[in-house]
Amino acid sequence: MDKVKVGIIGSGNIGSDLMVKLTNSEVLELTTMMGIDASSRGMQHAKYLGLQVFDNGVDGLLEQPELVDIIFDATSAGAHIHNAEVARKLGKQMLDLTPAAIGPFVAPTVNLDEHLDAENVNLITCGGQATIPIIHAINSIAPVEYGEIVATISSKSAGPGTRANIDEFTETTAKAIEQVGGAKKGKAIIILNPAEPPIMMRDTVHAIVEEDKMDQEKITNAISDMVKKVQTFVPGYHLRTEPIFDGNKVTVFLEIEGAGHFLPKYAGNLDIMTAAAVKVAEELAKNRVNVSVN
Amino acid sequence: MSNQSKIKITEVALRDGSxxxxxxxxxDQVTATAKAxxxxxxxxxxxSHGDGLGGSSLQYGLSKTNELELIEAAVSVADFSKIAVLLLPGIGTIGDLKEAANLGAKMARVATHVTEADVSKQHIQTAKELGMETVGFLMMSHMAPTEKLLEQAKLMESYGADTVYVVDSAGALLPHQVKERIKALRQALNVNIGFHGHNxxxxxMGNTLAAIEEGATRIDGSIRCLGAGAGNTQTEVLVAVLDKMGIQTGIDLYKMMDIAEDIVAPILPKPQEINRDSLTLGYAGVYSSFLLHANRAAKKFSVESRxxxxELGKREIIGGQEDMIFDVAAELSKATTK
Incomplete structure (x- = not known):
């Protein structure tokens, strides 16, 4: 089957990591890098890989729209507004890795099927990608009354965008715990730990399920199945210990080691975003191919 | 001496004591205490909740009473005192801050780990726009060298903090270390310098006096030591000590003694003392609010809370990482049963 053509907007850390991951994809063909600073490391690397490089961002695509079918936006919430408009005008599908959240939230192991034809989907947050599958797995056995997650990441892996607007993380993640995870009420906390060497990303999920609905064995199995699913595209995703049960509360400890593609291994928080984005794009691409064949 | 007191005290028992x-x-407890x-x-x-606005959680402990109700109750009985709230970006949000301001909170204390001041910019700026007095609160100050602390304090000053605090969250600093830190800030910053200790x-008390000697003018205390770990600088004792030193706080000492005895002592589940675990907090440099969580984890996993x-201290676990207490306890229990 022909590969589906994709492009990246933003040549920073996230864009550069996407570049490495997409080069390995069997379904997607990375053709284009859209940045704003031609001298940046990411743009230089894109040139080296032989990609079409635009230094006027997404606007470069207006001249040659046939270069891509799916676009990854790895810029910022502010820049995404314009990028999304251009994508819509050109009829391209948009994967939004920024906190802009114009389109529906997507966690690939949870609700991707519902949004295969959406023109714009949002990847939530790193903490959301790491924890919402677990909330969803618990909720599939016992309705989650309250889902709370705590994401601890190394200070070094928290970029200036995250730092300047940390409420975006807590608010967006909390919303997605409800909308995608299925919890009646969601809450999210983020901690930046400066220890050296940098710590791996850790996430803790606390969930309170409906009275009398707790089934330890089934929940443990559902979580374990979900971990395996996530591991298919984030190999460094794992449980630190067995889930801990206490009455109608269950606590799950996760650790995410990055693949170490472009970003260091401790930056599991960034890796899980780019890995999820590629996974979503691959599914969208397969869907496009199926649709065109039918 | 003018009417303006040189040292301004913030009573933290209704937040740190949480x-x-x-x-x-x-x-009822908050109303009675705040009124007195x-x-x-x-x-x-x-x-506020002990971990600041929005702190009510499974991670830190659910509040029995919504903190906004507690803030409202305190505001309703305080015509002299200003009600302050604590906010840790990453836990609480600007939305929470606005609600507290609407209820009449007049001071916003925005707290970050000592190396992460830049996450407080938006919150300090918003508090300013809301007309609140602003404090930047650099927690776990013992974990960074003075130069780093100074760099971060300058950031908070640049965001609009009216005061920057050196916060000894673990009660781990020694008097000469407090002096060095306060002195560096005093020399380089134009805003008030504050100190928050744990016992x-x-x-x-010794650290607080050292801080005052070097020019700190904003000081935290908890009446009857009602704070995390072994508690904070005991407010009523501090008022007495400063009085004997000829430093005016404007606070009525006898009234404070009576509040401590008649209102606050009955609230305490047990008298504050430095026991094996709270001593360990200071010795190992661990966030004081981990104390009761570590006690509970120790019971659950049959390991020593010390x-x-x-172990948490060794791993440089910082404030807010209460989930690591269970994680470490589970690991220790596995290691001992092997």
């Missing part, structure tokens, strides 16, 4: 009562404050502190002319009274090494705390 840890010691596992966040079970009631409206107001009468004793305490300039600022901090009221885990029995140094809260071992848990020491």
């Amino acid at each position: 840890h010691a009562v596992s966040h079970q404050y009631t409206v 502190l107001n009468k004793a002319q305490v300039p600022y009274i901090e009221v 885990n090494l029995s140094l809260a 071992d848990i705390l020491v």
Whole structure:
């Protein structure tokens, strides 16, 4: 089957990591890098890989729209507004890795099927990608009354965008715990730990399920199945210990080691975003191919 | 001496003390305490969940009473004292801050780990726009060298903090270390400098006096030591000591003694003392509010809470990472059963 053509907007850390991951994809063909600073490391690397490089961002695509079918936006919430408009005008599908959240939230192991034809989907947050599958797995056995997650990441892996607007993380993640995870009420906390060497990303999920609905064995199995699913595209995703049960509360400890593609291994928080984005794009691409064949 | 007191005290028992009562404050307790502190002319009274606005959670402990109700209750009985709130970006949000401001909170204390001041920019700026007095609160100050602390304090000043605090969250600093830190900030910053101590090494009072000697003018205390770990600098004792030193706080000492005895002592689940675990907090440099969580984890996993705390200190676990207490306890219990 022909590969589906994709492009990246933003040549920073996230864009550069996407570049490495997409080069390995069997379904997607990375053709284009859209940045704003031609001298940046990411743009230089894109040139080296032989990609079409635009230094006027997404606007470069207006001249040659046939270069891509799916676009990854790895810029910022502010820049995404314009990028999304251009994508819509050109009829391209948009994967939004920024906190802009114009389109529906997507966690690939949870609700991707519902949004295969959406023109714009949002990847939530790193903490959301790491924890919402677990909330969803618990909720599939016992309705989650309250889902709370705590994401601890190394200070070094928290970029200036995250730092300047940390409420975006807590608010967006909390919303997605409800909308995608299925919890009646969601809450999210983020901690930046400066220890050296940098710590791996850790996430803790606390969930309170409906009275009398707790089934330890089934929940443990559902979580374990979900971990395996996530591991298919984030190999460094794992449980630190067995889930801990206490009455109608269950606590799950996760650790995410990055693949170490472009970003260091401790930056599991960034890796899980780019890995999820590629996974979503691959599914969208397969869907496009199926649709065109039918 | 002018009417303007040189040292302005913030009473933190209704926020830091929330840890010691596992966040079970009631409206009646807060109303009675705040009303009496107001009468004793305490300039600022901090009221929030122990981990600040939005802290009510499974991670830190659910509040028995919504903190907004507690803030509202305190505001309703305080015509002299200003009600302060604590906010840790990453836990609480600007939305929470606005709600507290609407209820009449007049001071926003925005707290970050000592190396992460830049996450406080938006919150400090918003507090300013809301017309609140602003404090930047650099927690776990013992974990960074003075130069780093200074760099971060300057950031908070640049965001609009009216005061920057050196916060000894673990009660781990020694007097000469407090002096060095306060002195560096005093020399380089134009805003007020504050100090918040914990008594885990029995140094809260000594450190506070050292801070004042170097020019700190904003000081935190908890009446009857009602704070996390072994508690903070004991407010009523501090008022007495400063009085004997000829430093005016504007606070009525006898009234404070009576509040401590008649209102606050009955709230404490047990008298504050430096026991094996709270001493370990200070010795190992661990966030004071981990104390009760470590006790619970120790019971659940049949390990020593001292071992848990020491291990947390070794791993440089910082404030807010309460989930690591269970994680470490589970690991220790596995290691001992092997």
